[in-house]
Amino acid sequence: MWGAVRVLVRSLFDVRVSGLEHWPRPPFQLVANHHNGFDPMLVLAVVPLEPRITWFGPKEADFSRGFKNRVMAVFGGMIPYHPERITLPSAVRAVRRVFAAGGVLGIFAEGRIGFRESELLPFEEGAAAFAAASGVPVVPCAIVGSTRLWFRRRIEIRFGPPLRTDAVRGREARRELDARIREAVAALLPPTEPPLPRRQPLAWLTDLLNGADDVARRRDQP
Amino acid sequence: MLPVIWTAFAVLAVGGFIMIAAYWLDVQDRADLSVRARIGWSAGVLLFPLTIPAYAFVGGAEWPAFLRVASVVPAIALALFFAFVFGVFG
Numbered sequence: 001m002w003g004a005v006r007v008l009v010r011s012l013f014d015v016r017v018s019g020l021e022h023w024p025r026p027p028f029q030l031v032a033n034h035h036n037g038f039d040p041m042l043v044l045a046v047v048p049l050e051p052r053i054t055w056f057g058p059k060e061a062d063f064s065r066g067f068k069n070r071v072m073a074v075f076g077g078m079i080p081y082h083p084e085r086i087t088l089p090s091a092v093r094a095v096r097r098v099f100a101a102g103g104v105l106g107i108f109a110e111g112r113i114g115f116r117e118s119e120l121l122p123f124e125e126g127a128a129a130f131a132a133a134s135g136v137p138v139v140p141c142a143i144v145g146s147t148r149l150w151f152r153r154r155i156e157i158r159f160g161p162p163l164r165t166d167a168v169r170g171r172e173a174r175r176e177l178d179a180r181i182r183e184a185v186a187a188l189l190p191p192t193e194p195p196l197p198r199r200q201p202l203a204w205l206t207d208l209l210n211g212a213d214d215v216a217r218r219r220d221q222p
Numbered sequence: 223m224l225p226v227i228w229t230a231f232a233v234l235a236v237g238g239f240i241m242i243a244a245y246w247l248d249v250q251d252r253a254d255l256s257v258r259a260r261i262g263w264s265a266g267v268l269l270f271p272l273t274i275p276a277y278a279f280v281g282g283a284e285w286p287a288f289l290r291v292a293s294v295v296p297a298i299a300l301a302l303f304f305a306f307v308f309g310v311f312g
Binding site: 151152203 | 285
């Protein structure tokens with residue numbers, strides 16, 4: 001199944017990867033920026049099939065509704081999170097099970113998609129909390145080029161050197177870790193917004209896997 | 223030979239449906255088209271074996287080579303369909 005997805009994604013887009021040599025031995029946590037519903041597939045299209053990445057944080061609790069949710073349900077490998085129904089401690093327990101199995105946890109630290117390639121939205125508390133609670137290294141990841149998608153758009157998946165988290169204790173240390181992670185992801189982003197070509201073939205791919213709220217937010221962008 | 227042609231037809235038919243959807247969505251996404259042109263290209267989907275290649279090659283779509291080649295897939299799939307209907311392959 002994943003093989004087919006990799007072929008499809010790499011046919012639709014020109015996906016490049018750099019920094020894979022920074023990956024430590026699993027378990028570890030991958031912290032990425034988020035621009036598009038395609039992002040998990042874009043990452044999975046260029047990384048090794050093992051260790052398997054489990055993605056944290058799809059907010060939709062009901063995976064039987066909507067195209068995006070159905071796609072996510074088919075591919076699995078996710079820890080759904082609903083702030084009103086699932087507490088942070090129970091999410092941490094689920095995350096620990098991933099690490100105990102020698103897996104990789106992927107998390108989009110911003111918690112929602114952003115619309116600028118060179119900027120990050122404020123981080124949610126999950127990324128630093130999970131890493132601190134488990135003591136696994138954090139690998140920063142930047143997905144560059146997925147704010148707007150079109151056929152054969154060049155997309156770069158960049159990984160940075162891992163950050164140690166085994167000595168992080170207490171709220172202040174977590175906040176400092178959060179800042180370090182943010183800084184590491186930001187360092188992988190382009191300094192300015194890349195220019196967009198006039199014509200973007202099959203540009204409807206941009207919102208194919210985005211939720212209705214994300215599409216509405218994009219429409220309201222200045 | 224027939225199983226090979228059937229397989230090719232099945233693959234091209236799926237590809238053809240995808241191309242029709244891709245064409246339609248691309249036309250709706252063209253901010254540079256006038257309303258009249260968009261209505262025209264949209265209505266043209268009824269003649270998709272002709273309009274999709276026309277759109278790809280002279281419709282200002284600026285599609286890359288792969289998509290331009292793929293634009294003839296629906297026409298080939300339809301031709302194979304009628305070839306089966308009229309017993310061209312025995």
